[in-house]
Amino acid sequence: MRSAFLARVHDSSIAVLDALYSEPSVLLPVLVSDPAAYITAVSEAVLAKSSQASRALLRAHLSFLALHFLPEFSQDIVEDAFSHAIFPFLLFSKPKFRTAQAVWEIVEAAQKRVPNSGLAKCESLEGCVEIVKEEERVYSEKATTRKDKSVPSAFSNPEVMRRVNLAVASRMAGEYGSNSEGIAAF
Amino acid sequence: MVVASMDANGEIRAAAVQNMLRTLRESAGLDSESLVSTLSPLPYGP
Numbered sequence: 001m002r003s004a005f006l007a008r009v010h011d012s013s014i015a016v017l018d019a020l021y022s023e024p025s026v027l028l029p030v031l032v033s034d035p036a037a038y039i040t041a042v043s044e045a046v047l048a049k050s051s052q053a054s055r056a057l058l059r060a061h062l063s064f065l066a067l068h069f070l071p072e073f074s075q076d077i078v079e080d081a082f083s084h085a086i087f088p089f090l091l092f093s094k095p096k097f098r099t100a101q102a103v104w105e106i107v108e109a110a111q112k113r114v115p116n117s118g119l120a121k122c123e124s125l126e127g128c129v130e131i132v133k134e135e136e137r138v139y140s141e142k143a144t145t146r147k148d149k150s151v152p153s154a155f156s157n158p159e160v161m162r163r164v165n166l167a168v169a170s171r172m173a174g175e176y177g178s179n180s181e182g183i184a185a186f
Numbered sequence: 187m188v189v190a191s192m193d194a195n196g197e198i199r200a201a202a203v204q205n206m207l208r209t210l211r212e213s214a215g216l217d218s219e220s221l222v223s224t225l226s227p228l229p230y231g232p
Contacts, residue, residue, distance in 0.1 A: 001210075005203075011196070016200045019204045019207070020207075026207050026210050
C-alpha cells in the first residue's frame with residue numbers, strides 16, 4: 001500500500017500530486033510507519049532534473065512535508081528531511097529567487113501553524129525566517145523611501161540575495177547573533 | 187499530441203490516486219492487496 005503511494009511521489013504530473021496530497025489525514029497514517037522511505041522519495045522527487053522546472057511540484061511536495069508530515073516526528077528525522085529536501089532550495093540566486101522565496105514561505109507557514117514541532121523545532125532553521133523577514137522589511141522600507149516601485153520583490157535584488165544567503169548560512173553554521181544588530185553588521 | 191496524451195495519463199493516474207485514498211478512507215479494514223489493485227491498470231508514469 002505504502003509503496004503504491006510512494007511510487008506516485010515520483011510522478012511529474014501536478015494533477016497526480018494534488019490528488020496524492022489532497023487528504024493529509026488519510027495519507028499520513030500510511031507514510032508515518034516508515035518516515036525514511038517517504039523522506040527519500042520526496043528528496044529524490046524534488047531534486048530530480050525533470051522536476052526542477054516546476055515550482056508547483058516543489059510547492060506540493062514541500063507543503064505536505066512541512067505542514068503535515070514533519071510535525072509527527074522527532075527532531076532527528078526533521079533535521080534529516082530538512083537537510084535533504086528543503087535546504088537545497090533555501091539559498092537565493094538570480095534564476096531561482098522565486099523558488100527560494102516560495103520555500104521560505106512554506107517554512108514560515110509550517111512554523112506558524114505548528115509552533116511546537118516539525119520545522120518550528122528544527123535547530124538548523126532557528127532564527128532564519130526572522131532574518132529573511134527582516135532583510136525584506138529593511139529593503140521594502142528603503143524602496144518606499146526612494147518611492148521605487150520598479151522592483152516587485154526584495155529577493156530579486158542581488159544585494160538582498162547576497163545578504164540573506166550570508167546571514168542564513170552564518171546562522172546555520174552557528175556564527176550569527178540572535179538579535180537584529182547582527183543583521184545590520186552585514 | 188504527445189503533450190495531450192501525457193496530460194490525459196496524468197489525469198488517469200490522479201483519478202486512480204483519488205480512488206485509492208477514497209477506498210482507504212472508507213474501508214479502514216480492507217487488506218492492502220485489494221487497495222493496491224485500485225491503482226491497476228495505470229498508464230505508464232514517469
